[in-house]
Amino acid sequence: MNPADLFRQDSDALQLAPGDFLFHEGDKRDKMYVLLEGEMDIRLGDYVVETAKEGALIGEMALIDDSPRAANAVAKTPCRLAAIDKRRFHFLIQQHPHFATHVMKELADRLRHMNTAAMR
Amino acid sequence: MNPAELFCQETDTLKLAPGDFLFREGDSGEEMYVLLEGEIEIFLGDFIIETAEAGTLIGEMALIEDNPRTANAVAKTPARLAKINRRRFHFLVQQTPHFATHVMKTLAGRLRHMNAVTAVR
Numbered sequence: 001m002n003p004a005d006l007f008r009q010d011s012d013a014l015q016l017a018p019g020d021f022l023f024h025e026g027d028k029r030d031k032m033y034v035l036l037e038g039e040m041d042i043r044l045g046d047y048v049v050e051t052a053k054e055g056a057l058i059g060e061m062a063l064i065d066d067s068p069r070a071a072n073a074v075a076k077t078p079c080r081l082a083a084i085d086k087r088r089f090h091f092l093i094q095q096h097p098h099f100a101t102h103v104m105k106e107l108a109d110r111l112r113h114m115n116t117a118a119m120r
Numbered sequence: 121m122n123p124a125e126l127f128c129q130e131t132d133t134l135k136l137a138p139g140d141f142l143f144r145e146g147d148s149g150e151e152m153y154v155l156l157e158g159e160i161e162i163f164l165g166d167f168i169i170e171t172a173e174a175g176t177l178i179g180e181m182a183l184i185e186d187n188p189r190t191a192n193a194v195a196k197t198p199a200r201l202a203k204i205n206r207r208r209f210h211f212l213v214q215q216t217p218h219f220a221t222h223v224m225k226t227l228a229g230r231l232r233h234m235n236a237v238t239a240v241r
Contacts, residue, residue, distance in 0.1 A: 107227035114234035
């Protein structure tokens, strides 16, 4: 499943230029994003934990557990993103189990990556 | 939501004595577990990343990603666990959105914890 296909028709997509922050660590927000075009660096401090590419979910953790942003998200190239608010997020989980599974896969994949990083 | 309540009627539960391994890093995993009673320690190498208590989901990553176990899980006290296989897991995700949300919360909490641990190092 490529979530970008699910949201490509969103008309109010967000555009970012290289160097623009999508969000900062510690921000309190209530939206997640699907990267439709471009690349974004996800940073913990100065450490790039992930370079998100088309189809990546970004910022879903703040929606899931209502806590502040855990990382910084910065556009590496020109980017276009679809925004998903909390209501739509829970609607998607209920109506599209594949979306729920996809969110879990992304989280599990990141956790595996961080587990490996912690062992280094 | 406390998943232990959802699964406390299970008759086919797994019992572990202190020191028993639930699984080892690298094992292929076909089941996840809900800890109904007791405590289980999750190790990365020699490093305890979590002491799971009643209600905790354990081993869900192997079901979600189809990958080997990423950590060791060892009973710290006598423990009782409900087993959930892949088919039931996907059924629960589809039929019980709160279960799906709970799995996400568990993963997000662990990811936050590991982010913090890694940032400190």
